[in-house]
Structures are given as C-alpha cells and as structure tokens.
Amino acid sequence: MFCPLLAIGILVADNNVTSLGREAQGIGWAVIYAAVGGIIGIVLVLGASFFLPHLINRLTPDIDEEKEIARGNLAVAQYFGRVVSASILGVSIVVAAAILGGIIAALL
Numbered sequence: 001m002f003c004p005l006l007a008i009g010i011l012v013a014d015n016n017v018t019s020l021g022r023e024a025q026g027i028g029w030a031v032i033y034a035a036v037g038g039i040i041g042i043v044l045v046l047g048a049s050f051f052l053p054h055l056i057n058r059l060t061p062d063i064d065e066e067k068e069i070a071r072g073n074l075a076v077a078q079y080f081g082r083v084v085s086a087s088i089l090g091v092s093i094v095v096a097a098a099i100l101g102g103i104i105a106a107l108l
Contacts, residue, residue, distance in 0.1 A: 026107050033102035041095035048091045052084050 057065060068076040 029106035030103045033106050034099055037095070037099035037102050041092070041099060044095055045088060045091055048088050049084070052087050053080070056080060056083060 053065075063076065065076055065080050069080065
C-alpha cells in the first residue's frame, strides 16, 4: 500500500518541480519566523519577569512585599508568586500563539 502512494508522490513531485521549490521556500520562512518569534518571545518574557514585581509593588503601596517575604509571611509570598507566575505564563501563551501563527502563515 505504501509503495503505490510513494510512486504517485514521486510522479507528482517530478511534474511539479517549481512547486517543490516554493514549498521549500515556505519552510525556510517558517523557520525564520519561528526563530525571530522565539527571540522576541524570550525578550518579552524576561521583560515581564522584571517588570511585574515592580508593578505589583506600585499597585499595593501599603504592603512592602519584600519585607513581608523576608519576615516569613507565607500568604504574601504565595500571592506574589502566583500573580507574577500567572502573568508570565499569560505572556508566554500569547508569544507561543504568535510564533505558531507566523509558522502557519509562512507555510500557506
């Protein structure tokens, strides 16, 4: 069963040599989009991980999270960690969707 399909695939590819070049070019663009999107994603996630703790400190001016965590206040530590990690996870999901969209656009 596999051999007839392979023979048909070879005949189609042999007749459409220019189409094969176009597909290879699309794959090349997909690799470029993925690499550039990955680099931009890394920069965005690192920026979010540095920016979000400062944002939370500004949004809660009455609570000094760093002092509370140093004193051993587990509630503040868990809240702070969950908010920051959820925000970073959200940014990561958006970046992954953008990379996947770029790859799909390059392959079509």
